[in-house]
Each structure stands twice: as C-alpha cells, then as structure tokens.
Amino acid sequence: MNKRSTTSRTARPKAARTAARARAPRPRTAAAPPAARRGLPGAGVQRDRRRAIVENVQPSVDAGRFPIKRSAGQPVTVTADIFTDGHDKLAAVLRYRHAGEAAWQEIAMQPEVNDVWSAEFVAASLGRYEFTVSAWIDSFASWRDALTKKVAAGQDVSSELLEGAELVRQAAQRATGADAAWLNEQARLLAHTRGRTRVRRVDAALAATLADAMRRHPDRSRATNAPGVYGVTVDPPYATFGAWYEMFPRSAAAAPDAHGTFEDVEKRLPYIAEMGFDVLYLPPIHPVGRTHRKGPNNTPGAGPGDPGSPWGIGAEEGGHTAIHPELGSAGDFRHLVGAARRLGIEVALDIAFQCSPDHPWVKEHPEWFRHRPDGTIQYAENPPKKYQDIYPLNFDSPRWTELWDELKRVFLHWIEQGVRLFRVDNPHTKAFPFWEWVIREVREEHPEAIFLSEAFTRPKVMRYLAKCGFSQSYTYFTWRNAKRELEEYLTELTQTDVREYLRPNFFTNTPDILHEFLQTGGRPAFQIRLILAATSVGSYGIYGPGFELCDARAVPGTEEYHDSEKYQIRHWQLDQPHSLRDLIARVNQIRKRHPALRHDRRLQIVPVDNDQILCFAKSTPDLSDVVVVVVNLDPHHTQTGWVELPLEALGIPGDRPYQMHDLIGEGRYLWLGARNYVALDPQVMPAHVFRVRHRERTERDFDYYE
Numbered sequence: 001m002n003k004r005s006t007t008s009r010t011a012r013p014k015a016a017r018t019a020a021r022a023r024a025p026r027p028r029t030a031a032a033p034p035a036a037r038r039g040l041p042g043a044g045v046q047r048d049r050r051r052a053i054v055e056n057v058q059p060s061v062d063a064g065r066f067p068i069k070r071s072a073g074q075p076v077t078v079t080a081d082i083f084t085d086g087h088d089k090l091a092a093v094l095r096y097r098h099a100g101e102a103a104w105q106e107i108a109m110q111p112e113v114n115d116v117w118s119a120e121f122v123a124a125s126l127g128r129y130e131f132t133v134s135a136w137i138d139s140f141a142s143w144r145d146a147l148t149k150k151v152a153a154g155q156d157v158s159s160e161l162l163e164g165a166e167l168v169r170q171a172a173q174r175a176t177g178a179d180a181a182w183l184n185e186q187a188r189l190l191a192h193t194r195g196r197t198r199v200r201r202v203d204a205a206l207a208a209t210l211a212d213a214m215r216r217h218p219d220r221s222r223a224t225n226a227p228g229v230y231g232v233t234v235d236p237p238y239a240t241f242g243a244w245y246e247m248f249p250r251s252a253a254a255a256p257d258a259h260g261t262f263e264d265v266e267k268r269l270p271y272i273a274e275m276g277f278d279v280l281y282l283p284p285i286h287p288v289g290r291t292h293r294k295g296p297n298n299t300p301g302a303g304p305g306d307p308g309s310p311w312g313i314g315a316e317e318g319g320h321t322a323i324h325p326e327l328g329s330a331g332d333f334r335h336l337v338g339a340a341r342r343l344g345i346e347v348a349l350d351i352a353f354q355c356s357p358d359h360p361w362v363k364e365h366p367e368w369f370r371h372r373p374d375g376t377i378q379y380a381e382n383p384p385k386k387y388q389d390i391y392p393l394n395f396d397s398p399r400w401t402e403l404w405d406e407l408k409r410v411f412l413h414w415i416e417q418g419v420r421l422f423r424v425d426n427p428h429t430k431a432f433p434f435w436e437w438v439i440r441e442v443r444e445e446h447p448e449a450i451f452l453s454e455a456f457t458r459p460k461v462m463r464y465l466a467k468c469g470f471s472q473s474y475t476y477f478t479w480r481n482a483k484r485e486l487e488e489y490l491t492e493l494t495q496t497d498v499r500e501y502l503r504p505n506f507f508t509n510t511p512d513i514l515h516e517f518l519q520t521g522g523r524p525a526f527q528i529r530l531i532l533a534a535t536s537v538g539s540y541g542i543y544g545p546g547f548e549l550c551d552a553r554a555v556p557g558t559e560e561y562h563d564s565e566k567y568q569i570r571h572w573q574l575d576q577p578h579s580l581r582d583l584i585a586r587v588n589q590i591r592k593r594h595p596a597l598r599h600d601r602r603l604q605i606v607p608v609d610n611d612q613i614l615c616f617a618k619s620t621p622d623l624s625d626v627v628v629v630v631v632n633l634d635p636h637h638t639q640t641g642w643v644e645l646p647l648e649a650l651g652i653p654g655d656r657p658y659q660m661h662d663l664i665g666e667g668r669y670l671w672l673g674a675r676n677y678v679a680l681d682p683q684v685m686p687a688h689v690f691r692v693r694h695r696e697r698t699e700r701d702f703d704y705y706e
Contacts, residue, residue: 436468452470602619632687
C-alpha cells in the first residue's frame with residue numbers, strides 16, 4: 001500500500017468507517033460460530049436435541065481406559081451425575097454384560113442426592129464385564145407429575161388428559177402383545193369424555209399400573225449415553241482374600257546337608273495347612289546357571305557345592321519351562337500341586353523374566369538381549385550393585401513380537417501343569433504394554449489366572465502396573481511402621497479410587513527384605529507385623545520358615561538376611577518353642593471365620609490418644625460382623641490409651657453395654673459408650689482382635705456377662 005492510500009484511509013473519521021462497514025454486503029455463506037472463529041473450546045459442536053446430561057460415571061479408572069477389579073460374586077455399584085435443564089423428570093438405566101455377549105442387561109437407576117444416580121449389578125462370572133449408563137427425559141413421568149399438582153390444586157385438566165392420551169398412544173406403538181393392546185385401551189380412556197367421568201379419567205391417568213407399563217416402554221429416541229463403555233475384570237476369590245506362605249523348596253529336606261525336593265515340600269504341606277495358609281508360593285524352580293554363579297551372602301564366586309540364586313534362571317538343562325533336576329520331575333511337580341489342592345492350598349510360582357548367561361535363549365535368540373559395543377551381552381546392574389549372573393531381556397528388541405509370544409508361552413506352560421497363581425518378579429523393569437497385552441491374552445484363555453506384581457518402586461509405576469492388569473500388588477507395608485504412616489497408607493489403599501484397581505498384598509517380609517523393625521523388635525515385633533498384615537487387608541503373606549521362627553539376623557547395616565536362602569540352602573528346625581505357628585494358625589482361623597476381614601473397603605481408622613497404638617474397625621455392609629483391631633506398635637513397652645469407637649457407624653447402641661470379645665486371647669470385656677480404655681503389654685500379646693457383640697445384632701448370644 002502506498003503512502004497516499006494509507007494516509008487517506010487512516011484519515012477517514014471513525015463514524016464514516018463504521019457506516020461504510022454497515023453498508024458493505026455480507027457474505028452469503030454462514031459465518032463460523034464465535035468459538036470456532038476464535039479457536040476456543042466448543043468449536044465444531046453439532047446441534048443435538050438430547051437434553052439429559054450423563055457425567056462422572058464411577059467407578060472408573062482413567063475415565064474407562066482401564067478396567068476396575070472385582071472378585072466373582074462381588075457387586076459393582078455404579079453411580080453417575082445425571083441431570084437436565086428445567087424441571088422435566090429423568091429416567092436412567094445401568095447397562096451391563098459379560099464381555100462377548102451380544103445382549104445388554106439393564107437395571108433401572110435410582111436418584112440419590114445432588115443429581116447422583118446409582119444402580120448395582122453382580123459380577124457373577126470370571127472374565128471381563130462391560131457397563132455403561134443411559135439416561136433420557138421421561139415425558140410421561142413429567143406429565144404425570146404436572147397432572148398430579150394441577151388436580152391437587154383443583155384446576156381444569158381436560159387438555160392435560162388429551163396430552164397424556166397421546167403419550168400413552170405413542171407408547172402402545174412401541175409395545176407389543178398384551179401391553180400394546182392394554183395401552184391403546186388406556187389411551188382411549190384418557191382421550192374420550194363420552195360416558196366417562198373426569199374422576200375416572202384422572203384415576204386412570206395416575207394409576208400405578210399405567211406408570212409401570214409406561215416405564216416398560218419408554219421413548220429413548222433421544223437418550224444420552226455415557227461417553228464410553230467401562231470394564232470390570234472379575235477374578236477368582238483368591239485375588240481378594242488369601243494368606244500366602246513363601247518357602248524355598250531346596251531348603252525343605254529333612255537332612256541338614258541335602259537338597260530339598262518336591263517330595264520334601266509335599267511332606268511339609270500339613271504344617272502349612274495347619275497354620276491356615278491358602279497359597280504356597282515357590283521362588284523359581286528352574287535350572288540355575290553356572291556362569292558367574294553367586295556364592296553365600298551374594299559373594300562373587302561360588303564354590304563347587306553352592307547352589308546359586310534361583311533367579312539366575314537357565315542352564316543346559318533348560319530355561320523358564322524346565323525344572324531344576326534336583327527338585328524332581330514335571331510329574332513330581334504336578335503331584336505336589338494336586339496334593340496341595342486337596343488340602344485347600346494353591347501353589348503359586350515365581351515368574352522372573354530374566355536369564356542366566358547359560359539360558360538356552362542366549363544362544364537361540366541373542367537378539368532378545370542388549371549388547372555392548374564389543375558384542376557381549378549386557379548383564380543386570382543397579383549401581384553400585386552388579387548382577388553378572390543375570391541377563392535382562394530387551395523389550396525394545398527388533399524381534400519383540402517373537403519375544404512376547406515366547407513369554408506368553410511360559411505362562412501357558414505352567415497353567416498346563418496346574419498352576420493358577422503367579423508372583424511376577426520386578427515387572428516394573430519390563431515394558432508396560434507387554435504386561436497389559438500378556439495378562440489379557442492369558443486371562444482370555446484362563447480367567448482363573450492370578451498375577452501378583454512384585455514391584456517395590458515409585459508409587460505411580462506401582463499403580464500403573466495394577467491398572468495394566470495385575471490382580472494383586474506388593475506394597476510399601478514393610479516400611480510403614482509408625483502409626484501415622486500406617487493410617488495414611490491404609491486410608492489411601494481402602495478409601496480412595498486406588499481401591500478400584502490396586503489390590504494390596506501385605507507381605508511381612510521377603511527374601512530380600514528384613515526390615516529394621518523385625519531386626520530389633522524381638523518376638524513381639526513379628527507378632528505385631530503379623531496381626532497388622534493379616535487383619536488390615538484381605539491378602540497377606542509371610543516368607544517362612546524364617547518369619548514364624550523369628551529369624552532376625554541381617555547383614556549389618558542392610559535389610560538383607562544373613563545366610564540368605566537366595567544364595568544357599570538353609571536347614572530349619574520347625575518345632576522350636578518360640579515359633580509363632582500357633583498364633584499364625586489362630587489369626588488365619590479368625591480371618592476365615594469373620595467376613596468383615598475378607599474385604600478392605602469398609603476399614604475405618606479409629607482414634608486413640610496414644611501415638612503408639614493403632615486401632616481400626618472392619619465390618620460387613622449389614623454390620624452383622626464387626627471386628628475392631630487394636631495394636632501396640634511398640635514391641636518393647638506396655639502402651640495404654642483411650643479408644644473412641646464410631647458407635648453409629650458400627651451399629652453399636654450408645655445407651656447400653658456391649659461386649660468386646662478378644663478373638664486371640666479369648667478375653668471378654670464390657671464396654672459402654674464410645675470411649676474405652678486399653679492396655680497392651682507386648683511381652684504378653686501386643687494386640688487385641690475384638691469381635692463386637694451386642695443384643696441388637698446377636699439376639700442368640702446370651703454370654704455377655706459370663
């Protein structure tokens with residue numbers, strides 16, 4: 001633009017420029033919506049007559065990206081925010097089906113408070129369920145509500161009855177059979193005045209039978225559906241409730257210097273069953289590599305008789321689908337699995353996707369491993385630690401699909417041998433997409449399979465692994481020993497959205513972790529951790545026999561066991577007088593007898609005016625079973641305090657005494673009101689596990705004052 005034109009344009013008065021724009025012809029094409037022109041949210045919104053709003057469908061994980069978890073037979077309570085403009089009435093349904101089914105089942109949702117609607121279905125079968133929510137304007141209910149108010153006000157409703165007749169006639173067109181005929185008859189009754197009194201027509205319009213029929217045949221042509229379909233993974237009961245016992249088969253021999261076998265483990269099954277355990281978990285049972293084999297206490301060089309670490313998997317005898325020859329044969333293993341199952345025990349196997357330098361995959365598939373510039377395979381490191389006896393798998397391998405298929409085959413192989421439960425070692429060091437894929441693939445064929453994630457790492461990583469499909473997860477429980485730490489952690493796991501996808505398994509100890517609390521607290525420390533783990537969550541575990549024998553010997557300054565079974569065979573004298581086997585058996589018996597302890601969702605932290613005493617309550621939904629646990633967290637000194645129970649929440653009458661029956665020591669105490677006194681001597685017993693008993697809930701019990 002030249003100087004003259006610029007001067008002449010800018011010199012024009014503002015009023016003249018405005019008038020010129022007003023006179024200018026407008027384009028014939030429709031202008032873009034304001035939001036679209038400015039690039040703001042809302043650009044490109046389509047016109048839509050659906051007025052019902054469906055938001056915030058719960059439970060969901062990452063807006064439905066991952067499924068929630070339930071066990072077979074557990075209910076799924078679904079809520080959603082459902083509302084509309086104006087005053088029209090709404091109707092909504094919860095739709096659900098087992099994955100693979102064509103037809104949806106529907107349950108009417110009910111309004112609760114503040115536009116929250118809810119309904120519930122039972123996840124009865126193993127596998128995967130889907131659910132969603134649909135809502136619509138209920139024209140008939142809106143009309144009926146308005147008619148009721150006008151009739152009550154004595155107003156003329158002739159026009160309204162004609163409107164209602166048309167709504168009923170439209171429903172008759174959607175209906176079939178007897179319903180269609182009956183609705184047409186009702187429509188004529190509402191519409192025709194000849195021979196019919198106003199009272200009769202109004203009574204017919206407001207009849208409950210007509211309302212029921214109209215609900216069966218609603219107009220859902222403008223229904224609003226939830227933004228997605230939400231998943232539910234349904235696992236066997238073992239995924240929610242179970243007591244795990246870990247032991248090394250090679251340390252099960254009766255003779256001190258012998259290598260244990262599956263037959264030796266089978267002989268120990270009655271001992272494990274008597275303590276009440278549901279799962280026997282075995283570390284890797286595969287051949288152990290010889291190259292760079294570790295010696296006792298993780299020394300770099302192994303002697304001629306040193307067995308090495310079971311996690312150094314693979315030798316000339318085979319890899320992840322082979323069995324260490326000294327343990328026995330595949331037939332011996334299947335016999336062990338069958339013998340355990342007859343005693344009510346499931347065998348769980350450790351799956352560690354890593355290889356010794358002698359693993360067959362190293363020669364057959366070198367492309368599955370990372371290589372240094374000099375061509376050698378990179379061994380595992382966690383500086384300053386070096387694990388020369390372990391080669392990690394490379395999930396970024398160009399041949400990753402073949403690797404994934406082979407790892408899936410490992411799971412399927414052991415399922416064929418009768419194993420249903422898998423404890424997966426260090427899953428956080430493998431690709432997340434692999435876990436999401438392989439767990440879903442395996443469970444599609446075997447929905448009874450359960451996967452326990454052993455990942456002691458960052459919280460978000462542990463949670464994401466749970467979202468990827470792991471049925472259970474190791475937790476930070478081992479390192480939560482102070483009252484505040486425990487209260488915060490239990491609240492996070494049982495009262496937040498984490499509970500929808502992460503099921504905790506509280507292991508008191510592991511072959512890798514002997515916490516300082518156990519190292520220094522003596523026998524009471526083991527009792528404290530046992531009772532906390534077994535009563536606060538549905539699944540817990542111990543690594544034995546070291547735990548029940550209170551083995552507290554550690555490598556100084558570490559959490560590593562001295563003479564760790566990871567690197568050598570141990571011989572255990574199980575009949576020692578200080579063994580906790582009787583207490584463990586009692587605690588597991590209490591767990592199985594009390595439904596309140598089988599689930600985690602109804603845990604309530606109970607205030608106590610002593611920072612060394614932790615108290616929590618667990619109950620069934622109908623409050624027919626209420627258990628209160630009080631634990632002295634100090635293994636050295638007697639602690640006392642005042643417990644303040646939430647009486648109303650636990651269904652306890654506030655105006656009369658109630659009995660607190662200590663299920664461990666069998667003591668019985670009469671309490672009155674919310675605030676009551678406790679004293680716990682750790683040298684006697686550091687905890688109470690109370691069953692709450694009162695006449696309003698247990699009319700058949702008459703031993704309150706015995």
